[in-house]
Amino acid sequence: MLSEFAFVGVLIVFASLLPIAGLGFAWLVRPKKPNPIKKSTYECGLETIGGTWVQFRAQYYIFALMFVVFDVEAVFLLPWAVAYDQLPAYALIEAVIFIAILALALVYAWRKDALRWS
Amino acid sequence: MGIPLYWWLAVAAALFCLGLYGALSRKNAIGVLLGIELMLNAVNINLVVFWRYITPQALTGQIFAMFVIGIAAAEAAAGLAIIIAAYRQRDTVVVDELDMMHW
């Protein structure tokens, strides 16, 4: 079992090492002569206005919320989809009810204009 | 299984205690929520560990873990919405200042 995830582990290790190696090499070879222009955020000359920690709009949160809900829906529907041919007929009805209830959530969000990107 | 059950339980307990500490000591409401997430994960680890070590034939542990994750998602969504609403109203998310039930 563990061996099945070994590839994932090796991938993670390599995926982590490669950027670290690149950045580390660059860090080793770069000259260290900072000046104000070089330290500015955008070297093209545009001045930044305000802090970098800007406040997000609540609408982003709503989208993230919708994403979480339907993410969970997908996770719960996956076992049903996998086992679909082994399940009795009423399981379909259950799933439809499940989807319908969450569709209600979608309709509600829609009616409240939560999906409008403004 | 190469790893003793006790180790797992100890790790889960440690994670739970970390989460508990976070929930008890963080000033920020979102920090408290993070601590709670940790505690939920500790519980989930326990559920899966008990499934794996004690009742590997029954799927109860995994199903429960799934439900916990689903509920945690709902909890995070609602809890964060509350925090946002409270922030709008009181301009703070410091739990100490969210003391409307104060004497």
Added chain:
Amino acid sequence: MLTNQMVQILVFVILTIMTLGGGLGVVSSRNLFHSALFLVLSLVGVVGYYALLDAGFLAVVQLLIYVGAIAVLILFAIMLSRGLMARRQHQRNEQWWIAALVVLLVFVVLLVVLGQVDWPVADEQALLSPNVSVGQLGQVLLGPYMIPFEVISVLLLAALVGAIILARET
């Protein structure tokens, strides 16, 4: 040559460092944004645990929902509350030291209690082959756990509606 058990222990230790280290970061970081990132690290460690415990589907679920969705949600929420991340303010309240003592006590008690319990661990044969497929999960989920399955959808509906009402800018 490393035995299977030694590899397992090695992975366990690495994952434990990730998980508990991440957890420690979550509760001790002064910057809330960093706390959230530490949480992600800790949750990824838990994903590893699930993989180590032969619960592959759960590992995927954990990754998808926790790391993919909830953590993002938390980050959004943090960024919604302006100025929280910028200020390096004290993130501990005045009762933190009591909490630390109590939690430490809880931890000790838990360790002691958990050590004293004679766990009814299944026999070797059963432990070796916990073949659980996603299909089996689906059958259980839509069979005996039919009602909780539907209730989860209602819970999500309620959470969504409540969250929209609370979070929407009026």
Added chain:
Amino acid sequence: MGFFFNLTPFVPLFPLLAFAVIILFTHRNNRLSSNIAIGGITLSTVIAWGIVAATIAGGERTRTEGWQLSIPWLPAGTSVLDIGLAVDGLSAAMLFMVPFVCLMIFIYSQGYMNLGKANQDPRYARFFAYMSLFAAGMLGLVVARDLLFAFISWEVMGLCSYLLIGFWSFRNRNTEDHIDEAQVDRAKKAGLKAFITTGIGDVLLLAGIALLYSYTGTLTFRELFQPETLAALQQQTLLGMPAVTVIALLIFGGAVGKSAQFPLHVWLPDAMEGPTPVSALIHAATMVAAGVYLVARTMPLFIAGFDYTSAPALYWVAIIGAITVLLGATIGLAQDDIKRVLAYSTISQLGYRMMGLGLGGVVVGIVHLLTHAFFKALLFLGAGSVIHGMEHGHHAMSHHAPGDLAESREDESFNANDMKQMGGLRHRMPRTVWPYLFGTLALVGLAPFAGFWSKDEILGEAFVGWQHTLAIDHHLLVWLAGTVGVFLTALYMGRQLALVFWGRPRHQAAAQAHESPNSRTVPLMILAGFALVGGFANAPFLGSPLHHFMADIHQASHLVNVAATEFNFVVAGMSTILAVTGLLAGWLLYRNYQAGQVEPFKRYLGPVFTVLERKYYIDEFYQLAIVQPVVWLADQVFNFDYRWVIDPFVNLVAAIGRWAADISGVFDSVAIDTFLVEGVARAFNAAGRWLRYTQTGRVQNYLLVVVVTVLMLVGLYLYL
């Protein structure tokens, strides 16, 4: 004619309505009020006479069974007390007299109370209201079907007598300048005396009624007088006598009070303190007639099982009557007040009626009541006329006094009622003297005036009764007392006539007195007519019509001797001789009486006269034997109550209580309030003040508490 019976309720109702209307609505309008009162009694009279006519026309059956009306009134346990009205011969006879005499008196009163004059009585309207209520009470009694309604009417009369006798206790001295404080005081006392004295009788009557109801379960006269009911009452024994006798005596006790028989007669002379029309009403039509009527009405109870020794109810009626006749007549000899003479005359005449009833003669008693009502009303109204004449004379005298009698102008001793200050008034009041003379002759009992027939019937019945037995029994007693009474009556009336109307004026007021107006003299004349002819209603040579008219009523009980008395020349002749003798003696002795002289009776009788003048000292005796002991007892009770035992004890208890309360109060305020109540409150307050810090409102504090608690529970679980 029969429909008049259905109007019976209106006979007492019209005066009652008049009373209510006057009191409630019209009391500010004097003329209207008196007219309403007169109108009420007029309607009553019309209906009553209609009823009388209907009774006469209805024949024997109507007279015996009459007419009845019953109204369920008081639910008393399982039974219901009915009140009702009934008319029979006896009622009808009374109905002929009562409303008519009342009407005469009302008309007379309108003038007497000085309607529309400067000295009109300030409570004029109220007077007529009371008079109406009085009449309503009497009429109610007359038409009562049962003892209950009779008693109610009886008590209404008692109240009215109190109100009217004491009427001038409120007299406004600004308008009646010659009324002094003493007179107001006397009026008050007289009212109270009448009320209390008759009240003694009323208590006995009520006891009798209650006994009767407990034995028979009914109060309706007709049911009571069923032979079987009376027989059952005779079977019962109470106080060693048949119950019926005890009850009869108790009822007679009520009559003694109301009809002013010895020994409860004392209120009647004092009742003269009321206005004269009230005296007339009381003496003639209402109050004193009520007692006689009640005894006549309940006569079967007296007669049932009559026996001298074992059931002597009737005997006592006769004895009391005889005593009263002599008592009243003798006292009447020595009174100077014109109205007092008449008052004692009334007492004496009431005695005659009781004697008649005591012989078992319902009819003779009632007939004398009827005739007496007319001529006594006449005499009182005549006396009132005289008194008014005297007052006018006094008034005139003080305004333009002639020379020779000027010294008596401010005469404080002037008393308009005093016969000794009158004299020669027949010249000043020619229209008063004749009716008065008629009344006197009727009272004395000279043929053919009313009193002759009715009085001689009583004496005749007694004499005939005695002739049957020749024993020394109540027949002889009645005859002797009655015959002596005739002489005495003639004597005091002769004295009165001589003092008032003959001789010469002994006071300037008498010399200047003048005749009363028509409103007063016309009723006098009408009544005088009745005094002249009233007796023929039962004259033996006309077949004693009233006798048959009334005797029928008790025929049902088969107990009353219904034979009409034969005219007895011995009796009649004897009483006529005595009456003429007495009248002449009185007139001759007093004809030339001068002011300041010792009066003739006093010359001849000496100390006896003084005893008579002081009314046998009965009032003094009551004062000494009853009033003073009662007052003394009341004082002792008062002292016991206020000074010696009860109040000191109460005060002591109160002091102890207060002392205990003080202690308790201190304990309360210190121990309870400060320590317990406030202490607890403070403790909780402090606890709350401290404990509220646990309610920080901070979620994390709570969570910490939860964790610690769980930890402790785990510890408990593991190590205990």
